[in-house]
Amino acid sequence: MAKQRLVLTFPHKVVEEPITYHLIKDYDLVVNILRAKISPQEEGRLMIEIEGEKNALNKGIGYLKRLGVRTQPLAQDIRWLETRCTHCTLCVPLCPTGAILVDRDKMEVSFDKDKCIACGACIPVCPYKAIEILF
DSSP states (O other): OEEEEEEEEEOGGGTTSOHHHHHHHTTOOEEEEEEEEOOTTSOEEEEEEEEEOHHHHHHHHHHHHHHTOEEEEGGGGEEEOTTTOOOOOSSGGGOTTSOEEEETTTTEEEEOTTTOOOOOTTTTTOTTOOEEEOO
């Protein structure tokens, strides 16, 4: 089984199409919606995690592209601005996936984009705005 976390950007003409239904029904994919901002007659954005057989996953992504849906890895929409981070560790206990870690020997915070699910729990607590979700 393969798994990908993606940000999908829908042109306004396909916002009302049952796209996630087709990913599930036609391509036998498991779809987990992490975040969505979709309005009729406007461009929509959907942050998803999709899982399935590699071949089915590739076909599902091909289907999205044929519809004109732009896809990009989720990690491209999450930024840790290391130069702003003071390593205060306020965000560390709030991260449900362990994407934000602290090295106790050095007392330095690090960020693993691959573990991040873009829940946003870290954003309001950071006084230096060192993490951004571009959504």
